[in-house]
Amino acid sequence: MKESDSLNIRRNTMVIISLILIAGLLGYTVYQNVILPRNASPEIGKAAPDFELNGLDNTVYTLDSRDNKLLIINFWATWCRPCRNEMPELIQLYEEYNDELEIFAINATTLDTVYNVESFVEEFELPFPVLLDELEEEKEGFLGMLQSVLGDENGNESIALSTYDINAFPTTFVIDYEGVIRQIYIGEISSEMMKNQLEPKIVELINEKK
Numbered sequence: 001m002k003e004s005d006s007l008n009i010r011r012n013t014m015v016i017i018s019l020i021l022i023a024g025l026l027g028y029t030v031y032q033n034v035i036l037p038r039n040a041s042p043e044i045g046k047a048a049p050d051f052e053l054n055g056l057d058n059t060v061y062t063l064d065s066r067d068n069k070l071l072i073i074n075f076w077a078t079w080c081r082p083c084r085n086e087m088p089e090l091i092q093l094y095e096e097y098n099d100e101l102e103i104f105a106i107n108a109t110t111l112d113t114v115y116n117v118e119s120f121v122e123e124f125e126l127p128f129p130v131l132l133d134e135l136e137e138e139k140e141g142f143l144g145m146l147q148s149v150l151g152d153e154n155g156n157e158s159i160a161l162s163t164y165d166i167n168a169f170p171t172t173f174v175i176d177y178e179g180v181i182r183q184i185y186i187g188e189i190s191s192e193m194m195k196n197q198l199e200p201k202i203v204e205l206i207n208e209k210k
Contacts, residue, residue, distance in 0.1 A: 041165040044184060048073075048175045049163045053106065053131040056117060061131050063179060066102040070205055071175040075133075075161070077108045078116040080169040082188035087124050089194045093202065094128050100206050103128040108169065110135055110158040133160045174198070176205050 042049060048071075050063045063071070074090060076083035094103050107117050109132040121130055135158055160166075164173070174183035183201050185193070 042173065042181055042184070044181050046181055048173065048179050048181050051160045051163055053133060053160060056114075056121060056130040056132060059129070061104060061129060063175075065129075066104075066175075068177060069100055069102045070097075070177060070202060071173075072101065072103045073164075073173040073175065074103060074105050075108065075164065075166050075169060075171045076105060077112045077169050078120045079112065083170045084120075086170060086189045087126070089189055089191060091124065091127060093194065093199060096199075097202055097206070098127075100209075101202060104131055105129070106131045106133050106160050108158065108161060108166075109133050110161070131160075133158045135159075172198075174201055174205075177209055 048063060052060060052062050055061050059065075072090070072093075076087075078084075090103060090105075094101060105126060105128060107130060109117065114132065117130065117132070120126075164171070168186050170185075170188060172185040172189060173181055174185075176182050182205060183198070185198070189198055
């Protein structure tokens with residue numbers, strides 16, 4: 001083989017590799033900005049993002065399913081020890097104020113299993129709705145093709161976790177009658193926090209309505 005031919009082969013190989021890298025970068029950009037669009041992180045004083053999730057009871061829940069009550073949204077998982085620790089506190093709060101308060105326990109189902117969720121609900125005898133946060137529906141057409149190539153394990157996100165920008169479990173949102181976020185708790189709500197922070201906040205919001 002002539003030296004010139006060898007140089008041409010190497011040059012063509014570099015061109016092909018460069019084109020592959022460019023295509024990969026373009027694909028990643030589309031994936032991050034189109035397939036997985038990011039919403040602004042929820043903030044205190046801002047409207048709570050809506051969602052549509054299936055409940056363990058086969059009911060479809062949205063933000064409006066709270067029936068004009070105060071709403072606590074608790075993001076949790078069965079393997080999360082702090083989630084287990086705080087659940088009795090949430091149950092007690094719900095039983096005390098359920099005339100004015102709804103609680104949606106949103107399970108990170110993409111990181112959990114329905115079987116474990118059912119066992120958890122039975123163990124704690126949860127009296128409020130348990131919602132299953134599963135993967136978003138597949139995109140159609142070209143975007144669907146990209147999504148199928150990239151695969152769920154590479155970032156296809158669950159609905160509510162991505163909408164509420166959840167990075168830790170448990171995370172709890174307090175939402176008022178108007179659908180506005182009034183408090184956010186990241187991490188376990190201890191008995192002391194329940195007594196000195198969360199319960200007084202619920203009482204305060206109920207009194208505001210009056």
